[in-house]
Amino acid sequence: MALIKRSGFPVSEVIFTLSLWLWLKKDSIGMFARDSLQGMGKDVLYDTMNREDLNWRKCHELIAYKAVKSFRKDIKKAFVSDDSIKQRFRKKMPGISSHVDHTTGRHMMGQQVLTVGLSCEEGFVPLDNELFTSKTKIQELAKPFKEGRSAVAKRHRIAVNQTKPEMVASMIRRALRAGIQGHYLLAEAWFGSKAIIRLCQETALIAILRMKKSKLKYRISEYTNGEIIEREMDVKALYKHSVRKQRKKILGQGG
Incomplete structure (x- = not known):
């Protein structure tokens, strides 16, 4: 990554x-610069953060790759996708929107951060992230970007226009192209969609997803007497067919 100053x-x-x-989770850059740095002031840090041309995603990817390479190669690894909400109390703050906090059931103004990481028995490494902007109460930017083709402008368009499953698919494909390999994809019910299942089929990942009970139909193909039989099932029928039917009792255990 070419960074020039x-x-x-x-x-x-x-x-x-x-x-x-x-990494040190300091709230204020000013306090951090005053207490920890010699010579480099907060203005240098703020100016760098506000640059539109820096590809922070690529920087993050390179650091993550080095961390992942320290893991043993013989252990199973899983991509993990999750989202969190950073509440913002300034209701007119540019770029925020209304989101539902599923832990409290309340609506709040803020930024929703979608993260994809790699997990294994040796640790967890965040690989990539994306801001997701909902369609509710969007606060427009105070001014346009200086350059519409800059890295930050492109990421803002993704935040506004893409769905969460589309973001997850893009982040996992980027990780795979960077040489970061996983065996599974773990995600909550929000990502239990046909798009994510198709992603796992195309990338040879095993999907472990929490599925919502809905009328959505899934096609299952089976070999019967040498012929392929296809059927469509909802989540309840699919669970009964593919999970409950295959359940085996453990000797000495009740139930």
Whole structure:
């Protein structure tokens, strides 16, 4: 990744410092710069954060790749997808929208962050993330981007226009192209869709998804007497056919 800074502190040092600020979970850049840095002030950090041309995703990908390479190759790994809401109390803050917090059932204004990571017995590494903007109470940006083709402008268009399953599919495909391999995909009911199942088929991942009870039909193909028999089932029928029917009792255990 080519990062160029013509004067002042080397951009690699600035990026490393910003990474430390995130990892140490310091609330204020100003306090962090005052207490921890020698020479590099908060303005340097703010100016770098506000640059539209820096590809933060690529930087994150390179760091994640190095972390994943430290895992043993002989253990099973799973891509994990989840979302969280960062509540913002300034209702007119640009770029936020209304989201439902499923833990409380309440609507709140803020930013929803969709994250894909890689998990195994040796640890968890966040691989990629995306902001998701709902269609409810969207607060428009205060001003347009300086360059519509910049990295930050492209990511904003993704946040506004793509669905969560589309974002997950893109993030997993990017991880695979970067050489990060997984065996499974774990996700909650929101991602239990045909699009995600199709993604797993195309990428040879085993999907472990929580499915919603709905009228959505799934096609199942089976070999019977040398012929392929196709049937469509909803989640309840599919569970009864493919899970409950295959359940085996453990000797010495009741039930």
